[in-house]
Amino acid sequence: MTKKKKLSRGYQPLGFVLGWSSGWLAGLAFRKTWKAIRHEDDAPDALDRDRGWGEVLLAAAVQGAIFAVVRSAVDRTGAKAIEHRTGVWPTKEEGGRD
Numbered sequence: 001m002t003k004k005k006k007l008s009r010g011y012q013p014l015g016f017v018l019g020w021s022s023g024w025l026a027g028l029a030f031r032k033t034w035k036a037i038r039h040e041d042d043a044p045d046a047l048d049r050d051r052g053w054g055e056v057l058l059a060a061a062v063q064g065a066i067f068a069v070v071r072s073a074v075d076r077t078g079a080k081a082i083e084h085r086t087g088v089w090p091t092k093e094e095g096g097r098d
Contacts, residue, residue: 011082011090015075022074026067033062
C-alpha cells in the first residue's frame with residue numbers, strides 16, 4: 001500500500017470544507033441507517049452501560065464503514081472537479097514540490 005499523497009496548497013482550503021462536509025453527511029447517513037436497522041433514534045456508544053457488546057460493536061462497524069465510503073466519495077468528487085476545472089490533479093507526489 002502506498003503512503004497517502006499530500007494535497008497541494010491550493011486544494012487545502014477546499015479539502016478542509018470537503019472533509020467537514022463529508023463528516024456531516026456521514027453522520028446523517030449513519031443516523032438514518034441505524035434507525036432503519038434497529039428502529040432507534042440513538043445508536044449506542046462504547047460507554048453506554050445498557051447496551052451489549054454486539055450492539056456497540058455493530059454500531060461502530062456500521063458507522064466506520066459509512067464514514068469511509070462517504071469520505072472517499074466526497075474526496076474523489078472534489079478531486080475530479082478540481083482536475084476538470086484546472087486540468088491538474090490536486091495532490092503532489094511524495095517528495096515533490098507544489
